[in-house]
Amino acid sequence: xxxxxxxxxxxxxxxxxxxxxxxxxxxxxxxxxxxxxxxxxxxxxxxxxxxxxxxxxxxxxxxxxxxxxxxxxxxxxxxxxxxxxxxxxxxxxxxxxxxxxxxxxxxxxxxxxxxxxxxxxxxxxxxxxxxxxxxxxxxxxxxxxxxxxxxxxxxxxxxxxxxxxxxxxxxxxxxxxxxxxxxxxxxxxxxxxxxxxxxxxxxxxxxxxxxxxxxxxxxxxxxxxxxxxxxxxxxxxxxxxxxxxxxxxxxxxxxxxxxxxxxxxxxxxxxxxxxxxxxxxxxxxxxxxxxxxxxxxxxxxxxxxxxxxxxxx
Numbered sequence: 001x002x003x004x005x006x007x008x009x010x011x012x013x014x015x016x017x018x019x020x021x022x023x024x025x026x027x028x029x030x031x032x033x034x035x036x037x038x039x040x041x042x043x044x045x046x047x048x049x050x051x052x053x054x055x056x057x058x059x060x061x062x063x064x065x066x067x068x069x070x071x072x073x074x075x076x077x078x079x080x081x082x083x084x085x086x087x088x089x090x091x092x093x094x095x096x097x098x099x100x101x102x103x104x105x106x107x108x109x110x111x112x113x114x115x116x117x118x119x120x121x122x123x124x125x126x127x128x129x130x131x132x133x134x135x136x137x138x139x140x141x142x143x144x145x146x147x148x149x150x151x152x153x154x155x156x157x158x159x160x161x162x163x164x165x166x167x168x169x170x171x172x173x174x175x176x177x178x179x180x181x182x183x184x185x186x187x188x189x190x191x192x193x194x195x196x197x198x199x200x201x202x203x204x205x206x207x208x209x210x211x212x213x214x215x216x217x218x219x220x221x222x223x224x225x226x227x228x229x230x231x232x233x234x235x236x237x238x239x240x241x242x243x244x245x246x247x248x249x250x251x252x253x254x255x256x257x258x259x260x261x262x263x264x265x266x267x268x269x270x271x272x273x274x275x276x277x278x279x280x281x282x283x284x285x286x287x288x289x290x291x292x293x294x295x296x297x298x299x300x301x302x303x304x305x306x307x308x309x310x311x312x313x
Contacts, residue, residue, distance in 0.1 A: 041158050044087050046096035046105050049138045049282040050122070050147070052289050054095055056173050057151045061162045062093075067105070068281055080104055091117055092158055095151065098123025099135035118154050125150050133201070133222065136280065140205035141184070144289060145177050176290045184209050187297055191304055197241045197268075199252040199261040200225045203278040206296065207251070215241060224253075224261060238264050242271040249303045250275045254312065274303035276310050283313045 040063040045051025051066035058064065065087050088094065088105070089112035096105045098121040109119060123132070126143045137143045152170040156163040184206075192211030198204065201221045207214050220234040230238075241247045242264070250268035252261060254277035268275050276299045282292050292313075299310035 041093060041155060042091050043093040044091040044095070046094070046102040047138070047281060048284065049144075049289050049292070050095040050097070052282060053144060053148050053173070054093070054151055056288065057148055057166055057169050058155055059165065059169050061159060061165060062155065068102070069284065070281060080108065084108070085111065088112065089114075093118050093120070093151070093154060095120045095122070095147065097121075097135060097137055099128065099130070099132055099137070101135040118158065120147065120150050120154060122147050133218065134204050136202050136205065138289070139203050139278075139293075141177060141180055141209065141293060143205075145174060148173050148177075180290050180293055183294055183297055187211075187301060191301075194249070194304060195241075195247045196249045196251055197238060197247045197264075198250075199264065200256075202253050202280060203251060203296065206293065210297065210300070212249075212300075215247060224258065230260060235260060235264075239267055242268040242273045245271065245273065247273060249273065249300060251278055252276075254279050255281065269309065272307070274307050274309040276300055276303050277312055279313070287313075 040061055041058060043051075043054045043058060043062050043064045045054055045064060045066045046068060048066035048069040051064045051069070054062060055064045067084055067087070085108055088108045094105065094109065094117060096102045096119065109117065122137050122143060123130075125146050126137065126140075128137075148170060152166045155166045159166075188209070188211035193213055194211075195213045195215050196207060198207070198214055198216045198221060201218065204214060204221070216238065217234060220230050220238060222228075223230040223234070242250065250265060250273050252265050252275060257265075265275055276296070278296060279292075282289065287295065295313050299313070302308045302310060
């Protein structure tokens with residue numbers, strides 16, 4: 001867990017502009033992106049959860065890399081290296097979140113323009129406006145399902161000889177997502193209306209689908225997400241949720257903390273309120289997107305049934 005105060009909403013990326021420019025010029029001189037020697041499509045996921053979905057659809061015919069893949073680091077303080085620039089410059093398919101969450105991707109794509117690169121922006125796939133307040137779209141399973149459909153469609157255009165293979169793998173993915181939907185529905189049937197508190201809107205889409213009542217005001221969540229000090233009144237309100245046992249679970253961002261969020265988590269534990277960790281980057285190894293979501297739901301179930309905390313997946 002990283003303790004860090006963050007700048008408002010956008011990624012604070014230390015992009016080495018000159019190095020990126022040199023890399024882009026070098027790769028541009030080599031022509032457009034193309035499959036590697038093994039004939040695999042070159043693909044990049046801005047976050048490893050998106051890279052995982054690409055891999056699930058593309059299988060043996062796609063070589064995938066993830067830009068953000070370390071759940072132990074602050075994803076809002078990512079330094080873009082020349083190797084990252086090379087990956088993006090040579091990619092035929094890129095999947096990124098949008099909503100300003102991974103804005104550095106747009107900068108790098110512009111630095112190495114090519115007509116052969118297909119960029120999937122999840123924000124656009126699900127039709128969200130630019131002023132959407134919560135950018136953590138991967139916690140919405142329906143958004144990930146729509147993204148997988150788009151990935152299969154675009155891979156089939158890039159490598160049409162493998163269209164049937166990609167379609168078969170998409171079908172398997174969507175069956176797995178139906179299983180996840182059943183897990184969500186079972187949880188909702190059992191625990192709908194249970195009150196929880198959060199530090200940030202990291203898992204808000206999933207909490208909504210699960211039928212949980214997130215009593216934390218969004219202004220507090222947004223302040224923490226954007227590196228702004230919450231008001232004393234909102235901090236006091238958050239404290240009362242634990243001390244007065246208003247909430248059954250305290251949910252927090254496992255990757256980024258502050259003095260305020262650490263004190264609130266500690267207070268919840270001292271008050272007998274179980275805490276559950278949520279991540280902005282998929283924990284690895286051992287997870288794919290679906291099993292990650294099921295693990296988070298299992299942690300919430302354990303908290304609500306046995307009052308047990310899950311501080312790490």
